[in-house]
Amino acid sequence: MVNLQLQYELFSEFIYGLSLSESENQILSKAVPLYVRKLNCISAAIVQRKDQKNEVKEVLPRVLSKAHIWIDLCNRVEKTSVTNLPYQHFQVDQTHFYIYELSSYGYLILGRRMEFDKTLAIELVPIFQFLGKNLIQAIDRQLRIDFEEKLEQERNLLRTIIDNIPFKIYAKDLEGRKTLANKYEIEESGYYKEEDVIGKNDFDLYPKHIAEESTEEDKRVIEHKESILNVEKQLDDGSWSLISKIPLFDVQGNTSGLVGLSVDITNRKQTEEQLRIQEEKYRSIIANMNLGLLEVDDEEKIIYANQSFCKMTGYSLDEMKGKVASIMFAEGQSLDKIQQKNKDRKKGSSDAYEVELKDKWGNTKWWLISGAPRYNDKGQPSGSIGIHLDITEQKKLEYDLIQSREEARKLAKTKQSFLANMSHEIRTPMNAIMGMANQLQKTNLNAAQTNLLNIIQTASDNLLVIINDILDISKIEDGKLLIHPVIFELHETIKESIETLQLKADEKGILLKQGKFDFLIAKYLKGDSSRLRQILLNFLSNAIKFTEKGSVTIECIVNNTSVNTQWIEFKVIDTGVGMEPSFLETIFDPFTQESSGNTKNNIGTGLGMYISKQLIELMQGTVSVVSAKNVGTTITFKLPFTIAQKPDIRLEPITAVVQPNQLHQKKILIVDDNEMNRLVAEMIVQQNGAKAIHAQNGQEAIEKLKNENPDIILMDLQMPIMNGYEATKHIRLKLNHSIPIIALTANAIKGEKENCLEAGMNDYISKPFKEHDLIQAILKLISSNKNHSALSDHTKFDNYHKPATYDLSILLQMSRNDHQFVNKMIQLFCDDLPFQIEQIKEGIQQRNTQIIAAKAHRLKPSATNLGMPAITQKLKQIEAIAKHEKFTDHLVSLTISCMEDLENSRLQLLEYLSKNSA
Amino acid sequence: MITNSPFNNLFIEAGNTESFHAAIRTLELRDDCKSLLCLVAENNSWKSEELTAALEKSKLSIAGGIFPEIIVEGERKQSGTLLIPLKNQLELARISLRQELPEIQKQIQDLPWQMMEEDSSLFVWVDALAPQKVPFLELLFNHFGSYVNYLGGGAGSLSFQPQPCVIDNDGIHENTAIIAYSRKKMAIGVAHGWSTISEPFKVTKASNNHLISLNQRPAFEVYREIVEKHAGSSIDEKDFFNTAKSYPLGIAKIDAERIIRDPFAIKENGLLLVDPIQEGEMVCVMHGNIESLLQGAALATQRANAKSTVQQNQLFCIDCISRVLFMQDEFYKEIETISNTRKINGALTIGEIANDGDVYLEMYNKTIVVAKW
Structure with missing residues (x-):
């Protein structure tokens, strides 16, 4: 029997011990240990019945849920729901279990070693029902709290969005008063706080005309329950807004106001406007440009052509659309060319080309087409686009130009031919005149006759100079005067030039001498010594011509030296009559001579200085003149020469010494x-x-x-x-x-x-x-x-007395003067030649032109390298004849002749080897 | 000096650290010894670190505590150490009670043996002065429930000065509980021998172990009225414990023996108890004499015997030191009562812990626990 006072105290503690404000979990964590302790239980559990399923909410001791009895207890709870008893009591082993309903919440399980007093067990029923209701209320309370929290979160989220989204957002009631305004809307209204705006209508906030317009819109939205969506509006300050107004409804479906959104789209509008202007500009450029624009698809069908293209072709766009471009305008080679280009476009190639086409009326036109592939939005080639320029006129000009050039070329050729003929026709009688005069001089003449003869000889010499000068001028003007560099000794060239003119100088009683000759000048130089001699002779002879007394001096100094090149400065200094400064400016112009009182001196063509200057410049040199009237003249010219080594073979001609009767019996x-x-x-x-x-x-x-x-x-x-x-x-x-x-x-x-x-x-x-x-x-x-x-x-040839039929300079150059190499090559040639000649003979006997051609071909490089031009030429002829003609007597005689020449050369080369082998 | 007993228990007299080391080594050599209960009487002069060194080195699982006194072969010992070998392996866990309840709960939930076997026991040694001692016991019971036997008590000194007092292989700890899990069931008998001398009163205000009011009246006032009426003499407030040791409070439990709470001082017209009491509890003033307490001891022994088997012949007791203080020279009678045919060993503790699965686990005062295994 339980002490009643103790029991009541327990009940009151069970009822009042749980605060109404506690959560479900707080109640569970407090109630279960309390029941266990106060009711002297050894175990307790609360199971929630939810959606036809049981969920264990609390269990003591915790290890109970892992004990084998737990499953049995859970099964018991399942069955409890179908009983009408106030509680269930059953015993497992030494433990009494009680299952109480916790109102509609679920069940309480209590385990005890001793059985409850039955009265107590029944009296506990309402206590536990109360606990169940408490738990249900706690759940409801929690749901409400959760819902309110969620609502608050959503409200916060919405407010955050409204406040921070870069739109103006507001809401108005039916009277047009603002009930909500985000910060953009507040700022736009010219205020800082929401309370400054809330409760005010548009007339309180904006200028009258804006408020009227806005109010009218609001009225429409509210009365017609229709939204105004995405209306673009330009404001007074020029900015643009995208405006939407949407009606708000209360729970009954009545209009309760509106919500408005306004987005600043000024930037977008400006960008659109810029794009529109740009597009307009480009459209205008394309439409009006003087270039034809043509777009074709991947089947080459015309999609678009601009006005210029239409004008170029004579067709309208409608006439062209859908037609194959190349077939419309091209034919023959032009058609092939365009179709090839279209294939290239499909491979992504772009280029420009000229093509001859026909316009609508069949007129031939030349177009320059710059074509490029077109791509679709997937980046795949889809036809091509071409810019067309009508170059018909240019082509015509080009043709005319070619014609003119051809004519000019012909003219030049005619001129050259004329000059050549003229030269020939003059030289021929001149040869006779000069020759005869020379012979006449050898006869006994009196003084007057000698004087007349001298005049004839001088006049002839001058005429010859004139002819030569005219020829040189012709070559210079045609650009055909070429420089032929050879290795030479400058000192010798100077000496020869002086010797040539020594007689003239002596005749005038003036001193012609070599002045300073820089010891730094390389002994061997490479340059056109012949042209240099021509320049020197010209300057020196002029100096002699215009000098009456005193001297003419030639000086050579090194002006500049690099690793391979020496710049030589030549000075021709005379003590002659000098020149006026005004004449100096034109001294190098053709046909220029200073007037002089001395008519004797006023002879010549006036071309010498011009030719010399041209030659100097052709050799990359410069020339200048310093002159003082009655003092003298100094002509300075600088020329570059390559520093050379002593040549291994003598390049200069052998000068024979002329002796009387040297040609006796010849x-x-x-x-x-x-x-x-x-x-x-x-x-x-x-x-x-x-x-x-x-x-x-x-x-x-x-x-x-x-x-x-x-x-x-x-x-x-x-x-x-x-x-x-x-x-x-x-x-x-x-x-x-x-x-x-x-x-x-x-x-x-x-x-x-x-x-x-x-x-x-x-x-x-x-x-x-x-x-x-x-x-x-x-x-x-x-x-x-x-x-x-x-x-x-x-x-037989006597090789000792025959001129050398070979020239080893090519081989020496090839081998960089390696004589051993040259000897080796000669030896190879000499060893191989008898075998080759034997083969050729067999070819002749067999009348086999193929063998003859092959052998001639085989010997040709050897003959070239060994410096045998005549033999090389013969071999070329033999090869050509043998290849293209039948076996002829001419071929046989030419071949035999060539073989004999080769044999001759072989003997000479063997002789060379015997002398030059180490 | 090491004294051997018929059950191979070893007693090491105070001040001999070497003997303690030797005793542990000796027990380690025995095949049938897997674990040790180590009960130390508080008057030992051993240094904590020396004891710790010996405990750490041992391969045996060791659990126990330092108590006001121990009982060795039926004799009270205020110094010396009793080592009780156990044939089965103890699995040890140490719970720090310095933390808040959720942390303590987590320590319990994290214990390695979650699925308890029915024939198993827990030795629970707890610092008697740990503030979280009672909540710890509730959490322990909430976790393991009645699926195990509990046996143990409060360790510490009668000086009531906080000090390290619970023992495991890592040493001696303060404000800590040692739990030793044994896969062997014990037979436990609990009784106290106190009887009610008053109507129940409701604890209307209490704070931990301070009982402030009963039935909305100052607790000491109510207590004094009843005790003075029963004793026929007034309470000498200066010598309160001398009177109070005969008049403990008993907390009413449904279908269970009352839980004794021992008042030891007066505070602000209220009573200071050895262990906490909760508001809402119904308490009576209890009284007993040597005879009734001896009856209680006999009852505890009887209850233990009733549950024990023939093989369970190791006799052990946890007796409250306050019963010794109450019985004084006649305490030997209680030992004789429970010794029966065998000499008993055990500890005299500050608060007793016992539960054989019949009732909710509580911290007892002035109670005797007899156990057999």
Whole structure:
């Protein structure tokens, strides 16, 4: 029997011990231990019934939930819901369990060692029902608190958004009074706090006209229950806003006001406007530009063409749309070209090209098209876009220009031809005049005759200078005057120049001397020594010409030296009449001469200074003149030369010493169609002891060669029947004759000398020639060719007396002067040649042109490298004939001739080896 | 000097650290010794660090405490150490009571043995002066409930000065509880022998162990009226404990023996109790004499015997030091009462902890606990 007082105290503690404000968890954590302790229980648990499922909310002791009995207890609780008893009591092992309903909340389980007094057990029922209600209320309370918290959070979220979103947001009641305004709206209204705005209408806040407009809108929204959405509006200050007004409704669906949003879209509008202006601008540019714009799709069908394109083609856009562009405008090669370009566009290629097309009326037009691929929004090629420029006029101009250029070229050629002919036609009689005058001088003349003869000779010399100068001017103006650098000794060139003019100086009684010659000047220089000599002779002869007394001095000093180059400063100093400053300015102009009282001096073309200056500049040099009237003149010119090493082979011509009767018993064949020229030459050679025989053309010359066996031939080039070239080639190739041949030509134009040597001649003298020069040339060749005979006589070569048929300079240059290498190459050639010749012979016997061509081809590089131009030329001819022609007698004779030349060269090379091998 | 007992318990006299070391080594050598209960009488002069060194070195699990007195083979000892070997392994846990309740609860929830076996026991040794001692016991019971036996008591000195007093292998600790889990069930009997001499009063105001008012009246005033009427003499406030030791309070429990609370001083017209009391409890003034207490001891023994098996022949007791103070020279009678055929060993504690699964776990005062295993 439980003490009743104790029981009541317990009940009151159970009821009042739990505060109504406590949460569900607080009640649970307090109630369960209290019941266990106060009711002297050994275990207790509260299970919540929720959605037909039981959830254990609290259990003591905690390990009970892990004990095997726990499952049994849970099953019991499940069954409790279907009983009508105030509580359930059952015993498991030594423990009494009681299950009480906690109102609709769930169940309380109590475990005791001793059974409850039954009265107590029943009286506990309302106590636990009360606990259950308390728990339910706590849950409701908590739900309400949670809901209010959530509501507060949402309210805070909404307020944060409203306050911070960069829009103006407000709400108005039915009277148009603001009930809400975010900070942007407040600031826009010109206030700082919300309370300054709330409760006020638009008339309180804004100018009248704005308020009226806004109020009208509000009225429409509220009365018609319709939203105004995204209306763009420009404000008084020029800014733009995007305005929305949406009606608000109360729970009954009645309009209770409105909410308004306003976004500043000024920037967007400005950007749109800028874009619109830009687009307009570009559209205008495209539409009005003088360039045709054409867009085609990937099937080349026209999508768009601007006005200019329409104008260019004559078609309207509608006429062109959907048509294939290339077919519309192009045909033939142009069509192929455009279609190829379209293929390129598909590969992403862009370029510009010119093409000939037809417009609507069939007129031919030239367009410059700059094309590029078009891409769609996925970045894939989808046709192309082209800018078209009508270049028909330019093309026409270009054509005219080409025509003009061609005409100019023809004109230049005509001029050159004219000059060449003129030169030739003048030189030919000049040769006779000068030659005859020279011969006349050798006769007994009285003083008056001598004087007249001197005048003739001087006039002839001057005329020759004029002709040469005119030729040089022609070459300079045509840009055909080329510089031919060779290795030379400057000191020698100066010396020769002085020697050349020494006689003239002596005649005038003035001193011509070499002044300072800088010891720093390299012994060997590389440059065009011939042109340098021409410049020096010109300046020196001018100086002599205008100096009556005193001296003419030539000085050479090093102006600047780099690793490979020396700049030489030349000074030609005279003590002559000097020049006026005004004339100095034009001294280098063509056809310029200062007037002088001394008519004797006033001779010449006035081209010398001009030509010299042009030559100096052509050699990258400079020239200047300092002169003082009646004091003298100094011409200074600077030229760059490459510093060179001593050449391994002698490049300078061998100068033969002319002795009286040097040509004694020599038979010289003079070939010239001009009788006077034949006579001049004949007189010269006869005076030197030679016997002269004549021929009037090449054909005669060949006959004379065969019959008369001359020692040397003086060969004019332009002759009827057979000219000098043809005759020489015939002698060399057909007759296989190596007789020395000197060309005598009045052609002084560039390339003539090369042509002569190429044809197989040994030297070249231009008309009019000096006696001395002719004899020198003859002696030079005769001295190195004392014995000769025609190969047709089947006599052996005497290599000791034949001119060298090889030139090792190429090999030396290739090997950088490695003589061992050169010797090795020679040895290889000499060893291999008999085998090659044997093969060629077999080819001839078998009439096999392929073998002959192949062997000629094989030998050609060796002949080139060993400096055998005549043989190389023959080999080229053999190869060409053998390849393209049938087996002919000409081929056979040419081939045999070439083999003999090769054998001759081989013997000479073996001789060279025996002398030069270490 | 080491004294051996028939149950292989070892008693080491005070002041001999070497003997303590030797005793532990000796027990370690025995195959049937896995753990030790270490009961130290407070008058030992051992230095804490020396004892700690010996405890740390031992491979045996050791749990226990320093108590006002211990009982060795039926004799009270105010000094010396009793080592009781256990055949089964004790699993130890130390709970710091310096922390707040949620932290203490977490320590309990984190204990390694969560699934208790039914035939198992917990030795619980707690610093008697730890403020969180009673809440700790509630939390412990809320966790493990009645699925284990509980046996232990409050350690410390009668001087009531805080000091390290609970023992495990890591040393001696203050404001701490040591829990030792044993997979062996004990037979436990609890009784006190006190009887009510008053109507129940409701505790209307209390703060921890300060009982302020009963039935809305000052607690000492109510207490004095009843005691003076029963004793026939007035309470000498200066010698309050001399009277109060015969008149403890008893907390009423439904279907259980009253829980004794021992008043030891007067404070602000209220009473200071050895252990806390909660508001709302119903209490009576109790009284007893040597005979009734001896009856209580006999009852405890009887209850223990009733639950014990033949194999459980190790006899152990936790007796309240205040019962010794009450019985004084006649306390030997209580020892004789519970010793029965065997000499008893145990500790005289400040508050007793015992529960054999019948009732809610409480901190007892002035109560005798008899255990057999």
